[in-house]
Amino acid sequence: MDIKQIGVKEIEGTTNSVAAVGSLIFAGTDKGLFALDFSNPSDVEVRGQAARDVSISSVVLTAETVYIVAATDSEVMKVSILDLLHKTSLQMQRKDILEDDTPAPPPANLESVIKLDASVKGFVSVETHMYLIREKQGFAVFNCMDPRYPVFVRSIDTTNPGKVWYASGMLYVADTEGGMLLYNASIPGEPKYTGHFALSVTEGIVEAVVSSKGIAYMFVTSPYTSYLYIVDTTVPQIPFGLGKMNVKGGHHDSLAYGDRLYILTSYHTILTFDISNPRTFNLRSSLNTVQVPTSISAFMEFIYVGVGTELRAYLTLNPDSLEEALRLDLGSTVNDVLWYRGYVFAATDEGLVIVDVKDPRKGNRIALRKTVGG
Numbered sequence: 075m076d077i078k079q080i081g082v083k084e085i086e087g088t089t090n091s092v093a094a095v096g097s098l099i100f101a102g103t104d105k106g107l108f109a110l111d112f113s114n115p116s117d118v119e120v121r122g123q124a125a126r127d128v129s130i131s132s133v134v135l136t137a138e139t140v141y142i143v144a145a146t147d148s149e150v151m152k153v154s155i156l157d158l159l160h161k162t163s164l165q166m167q168r169k170d171i172l173e174d175d176t177p178a179p180p181p182a183n184l185e186s187v188i189k190l191d192a193s194v195k196g197f198v199s200v201e202t203h204m205y206l207i208r209e210k211q212g213f214a215v216f217n218c219m220d221p222r223y224p225v226f227v228r229s230i231d232t233t234n235p236g237k238v239w240y241a242s243g244m245l246y247v248a249d250t251e252g253g254m255l256l257y258n259a260s261i262p263g264e265p266k267y268t269g270h271f272a273l274s275v276t277e278g279i280v281e282a283v284v285s286s287k288g289i290a291y292m293f294v295t296s297p298y299t300s301y302l303y304i305v306d307t308t309v310p311q312i313p314f315g316l317g318k319m320n321v322k323g324g325h326h327d328s329l330a331y332g333d334r335l336y337i338l339t340s341y342h343t344i345l346t347f348d349i350s351n352p353r354t355f356n357l358r359s360s361l362n363t364v365q366v367p368t369s370i371s372a373f374m375e376f377i378y379v380g381v382g383t384e385l386r387a388y389l390t391l392n393p394d395s396l397e398e399a400l401r402l403d404l405g406s407t408v409n410d411v412l413w414y415r416g417y418v419f420a421a422t423d424e425g426l427v428i429v430d431v432k433d434p435r436k437g438n439r440i441a442l443r444k445t446v447g448g
Contacts (some may be wrong), residue, residue: 085110085120089426091133094414101129101426112417112428115438133371134199140322204228205245207235209448213247217263227263241285244310245269248280256310271305271313286330289352293325293337300324302337304352316352321345331372334358334393338367344379347391358393368385371413376434378418381409384428385420387434402429402437 087105094100097113098121105128109122111233159353202219210233218223236248243260253273257265271292273280278296285291288308295303300323304316323341333350344361365382372378372390376399379386385408387400406424416432430438 084371085425087129088423089421090131092412092419092421092426094412094417094419095134099419099426099428100133102133103425104129106130107133110426113269115417115430118428123267139165139281159262172359188269198238198245200240200259201262205238205259205265207238207247213238215263215265221331229267230267236280237282239283239285242288244307246285246290246307246308248292250279250281254283254290254305254313255278255305256313258310268310269307269313271303271307271315273308281325282328284328284330284335286335286349289349291320291330291335291349293327293328294318295324300339306352317355319355319357326367327369329370329372329377331377332357334390336370337374338370338379342366344370344388344396346390346396348393359395361388361396368408369410371411371418373413376431378411378413378431380411380420383422385411385418385429386435387431389434399435400431400437410426 085101085103085105085108087103087344089101089103091102092099097111098413099110099112099118101108106126106128107124108120111119135257178239199218202217204216204218205213206216207213212229213235214229215227217225217227232247232249233252234250235255236250238248239246240259243258245259245265247255249255251268254271255267256269256271258268259265271290273294278294278297278301281293281295283290283292285307288306290305290307290313292303292305294303299323301318302321303318305313306316307313321337321339323339323343326338327341329336330340330349331343333348335349337345337347339345342363342365344363344367345357346359346361348356348358355388361406363379363381363386364386367379367381369380370377375389375391377388377390377396379388383403384408385404386398387401389397389399391397404422404427406422408420408422410421412419413431416430418429418431420427420429
């Protein structure tokens with residue numbers, strides 16, 4: 075396999091999360107939020123920085139791709155992309171990237187910081203509103219029409235909310251001690267409780283929920299084993315279980331993609347399920363990865379998986395046997411992976427690594443690693 079490193083670019087801090095739009099990458103590190111231009115993959119440039127010396131644990135783009143939302147352990151901040159790049163328009167910035175060799179602009183000002191009295195477990199941005207999941211305190215809704223002045227709208231109590239999933243106007247909330255809660259979020263800022271798939275504490279803790287085509291997949295752990303619950307939510311007022319199955323090794327990450335559900339477990343396995351008919355839900359393959367797989371992304375017929383310190387690509391045309399197409403050692407533990415426009419962005423313990431996977435069987439690597447102060 076011919077793997078060629080194109081270049082290296084240093085940024086500050088350990089990279090925890092990444093998001094991308096156009097030719098821009100936004101990296102959250104333990105030293106702040108960085109905007110990077112990768113229009114020329116061999117010469118990645120830093121275009122802006124915000125929240126200097128603040129540890130950013132998660133980064134997402136809002137639906138309108140105008141703002142970056144970044145989370146720390148106790149607050150969520152919203153940063154204007156335009157301000158971060160110090161340009162008058164995003165379209166102008168994309169053009170200037172190819173022509174402007176001037177030094178990177180000074181750090182951007184934060185549009186807003188929302189102080190919370192509990193750790194942020196997760197959040198999702200839907201149009202002009204943010205839904206923030208607070209540890210043991212339900213979730214809070216903020217109107218961010220003007221990101222400089224986020225307006226608290228309401229608080230919704232749940233027992234102990236965990237991860238949240240948004241799909242087709244519905245919020246799926248993993249209430250770790252109460253099952254799965256469903257809210258109709260078709261009207262931004264006015265989520266309405268719609269349904270509840272209840273589990274008792276003795277049945278286990280709900281770790282995560284993903285949804286596809288009106289079917290929710292809940293990952294539940296107990297002191298003795300882990301289960302995958304399949305729940306029909308096509309009528310969200312009365313969700314009902316279609317079945318459950320034992321998943322050995324628990325749940326690290328999962329992805330519902332097309333007619334397949336992929337589950338990464340701590341037993342060093344990638345499980346592939348056929349979900350074309352949830353009522354005949356069945357396991358198609360179990361691949362031993364030798365090391366623990368941590369995260370997954372996908373595009374077309376390939377899935378991209380972080381395994382230990384490696385990025386791997388698997389061809390999925392045959393669901394009964396995943397074919398390894400790429401194995402690339404990135405030098406440090408891979409925490410998260412994201413496919414975007416022919417590149418995989420890997421957040422690692424030593425920085426952000428960008429891999430060109432336009433040909434998934436070959437990897438041209440650009441590493442933003444061991445960073446200053448990292």
